Amino acid sequence: MAAVYPRVGGHKTVAAFQQHLASLGLKLPVAERPQSAAEGSVLAAPLELQGRVIGNRWCVHPMEGWDGETDGRPTEMMRRRWRNFGASGCKLIWGCEAFAIRPDGRANPRQLTHRPHDIEPLRELLHGLRQEHQASFGPSSTEDLIVGLQLTHSGRFCKPTRNDTFESRVAYRHPVLDARVGVTDDASVFRDDELPGLVEAYVAAAKTAEQVGFDFVDVKACHGYLMHEFLSGFTRPGEYGGDFEGRTRLLREVIGAIRSECPGLEIGVRLSLFDQPAFRPKPGEGDARKKGTGVPETCSVEHYPAFGARADNALKMDLTEPLALLKRLRDEHGVRLFNLTAGSPYYNPHIQRPAFYPPSDGYQPPEDPIVGCVRQIDAVRQIKQSLPDVVLVGTAYSYFQEYLPHVAEAVVKEGWVDSVGIGRLVLSDWTLPAKILRGEDYAADKKICRTFSDCTTAPRNGMISGCYPLDDYYKERPEFDLLKKVKAGK
Template identity: 50%
Template sequence: MTPPKIVRIPALKTVETFEEHVRNLGIDLQFEKTIATGKDSALTQPISFNGCTIGNRWAIHPMEGWDGTTTGGITEPMVRRWQRFGESGAKLIWGGEAMAVRADGRANPNQLIINEENKTGIAQLRQILVKAHQEKYGRTDDLIIGFQLTHSGRFCRPSDKKKLEPRIAFRHPILDKKFGINSDEPILTDDDLKRLVEAYIKAAKIAAEVGADFVDIKHCHGYLLHEFLGAHTRPGPYGGSLENRTRLLREIVDGIRAVAPKLEIGVRLSAFDWVPFKPNPELAEPGKLGPGMPDDFSQYLPYKYGFGINQNNPVEADLSETVQFLKIIEGLGIKLINLSAGSPYYNPHIQRPAIYPPSDGYQPPEDPLVGVARQINVVKQLKAQFPHLIMVGTGYSYLQEYLPHVAGHYVRNKHVDIVGIGRMVLSYPDLLADATNKGKVETRFVCRTFSDCTTAPRNGLRSGCYPLDDYYKSFEDAPKLKEVKKATGASR
């Protein structure tokens, strides 16, 4: 095995060279040769949603900056981030911030908590977003804003940025070893889960009161509700069968509908997962992390520790249960679904294809365009089976200046309804507005997937676009991040 030879996107100077590279990789990744603009662009078309209109076909994904107060309140960097969400022109704000429904469910001690204490601040964030959007685009009646409700489960760090305080659904033989879990103590009991459902319901009621159009019941990236989808080995009413593994979702939805009947509900879902990966030290170049390789799973077959995964070969997706889950979603009257994959904590190359690894990651084991195509085609496959769900696609950022070309094709051909972007909006909030107005993007602002936005919080620093955003270039955490990258082998 040798590390893949990767052609960087900026080296592909024309659509023709991009097309040739895609062809050489042998992947199914379609795109439009030119960026359509104005009314000719598929990305500018409105879409109906339960009597409302979402004004265009791009969304801003939820992101957290590890930069709130220690009581889960708002701060200046957070305010700036939400303002940029409004300035982006996206008409669907999916989550805004990952908001913990309880203090002990935070992924870091500075994560926003959606509770009565922080209600005024959260309302202010929404107002700032709406004001920025109104000032730049002249209307907000076609702007839909949701809040993402979450509990970080296995990845909770509520009191110390460097200390895990996990709450888990079940014992996982590989992840337990990776993250130092050696007893059953972190497993949430059935009674714990009843109290957790109440926390989600209270959070949703607050979201409705401060003006959110919907809440996202987060089921992705290895966090708690996603982990419950893979709780095949858990006994009792919340494990085993898919009916049991989705019981939490149904209880949360029923509770929300009782207290906030006009609040819409969405779900962000990791549609498939793989086993955890780790760096291969034998192939590491001097001063760099090794390319990714799967952890040894041979003694755990059939692999009953994931969702949307081939239990006989857990480096392959199996969408059979994903399809069943989406049928459950439809049955609950939920129409908004945002599809991602895997987890940034243990297989980031399938979750967020990037050319440069975060400090706790590994060099890409494949050309990242392979991962982009994998996610896009899973969404295409699922959209064909669920035409009435509004599906948001993920994994587009690595396409960089070719993002509008690819997004335009898949939206135009009804393979996805809306395309979501995340931290790219920090350095370049006008990306898709520029693309659909001017037919081109400003390459100097385009995210090159340096992963500084992940390496920083993995090392107790605040997340941001340190390479491209002047705000973060001069941030006090910038020199600390530089030293961390040098020490961990995550440097470019």
């Protein structure tokens, strides 16, 4: 039977929340109360990045909405989300959207896609975000606002034509994940001679981002997508697999080419710092509405292909290679901006975005979700100790809910991380950082994300993503009733 964990909202005081952390054996700094900017909050302190100023310590993670046009252009729904990013009060907008470098690399048929012949819609998106920031925080407020565009190829999880059909391109044949996406032979594996064209596509997308006016591009290497998968290509033959040099080669080549062709454009990397085996609901446990507890899909966790994991037990972290990669990107390519995450939303979501309510294709968490949050935060702390001269954005904060600002204030003050990133929370309460910095009652309007996972369940079932429970905009859409039926197992 699936375990039941206490809800974060059930802890009525900071002391009670801290006591729960202690009961789990977790060490995490928690401020007694978050401070406002007027009180000298560390969250309001600026960051320096290669001569540029990032105005505070709040960051918006890339928030793909499955809500573009099928030809790769933005819609009004997408423009609304980007304007909300601008109104958030965050001074670092990381990637905005997962931007497919070419149409066949899309994770869904409505993903924003590079269209070199038509860049004005992308320019309008960025202008709308900055305009909303100025309207919310003043005419000069965009001077310390840094906005990036996340460049991606979805690799194994490509669905460029239909929501229900994978058209996977993979780095190597995977012992577990092949069956999940229908890969049955080597035809889906990228050949070495195809990779120069892929590098060129990344460079072309980066040139467009620079022309449009983005401050940086993120070369996405996380969550099981193509660039992340290459990092675990232990069994891939040739110069793009096998040892550390080979497995990191494609990422380094892409970054090097962008640096060469776009010398004035900053580069960031969102990296899954560690991974674990794919999980599935425990067989025989749960039903159509409530899935079983997550268990590793493979009987053996030895020699499982996971980047940032121990070779003899892939359930355990080993940050040796991730740290070596970050140092190399810093030293050889001048990358000073990293956003650190973990795992994948497709095959082990409990380590990537801990949630009390799992998505429809997920499973009940095999651990208190707070354990997964602290695991990520502590991994970033370890990296920060070794790389004090780079800007690190942390992940896995939304699950802390009312206590998110207490944790954020403390970890930044203690030097565990430079910037606190928020993702799904931005869909329900996009002005929360601004309210915290103004010293307002940020919980009064009851918009705090409760990790219902509707923002994931909807796209998993072919619908647009959004916060259906808490954002009235989505409550009024026809997908609202359809989503209720999906969750009810109908």
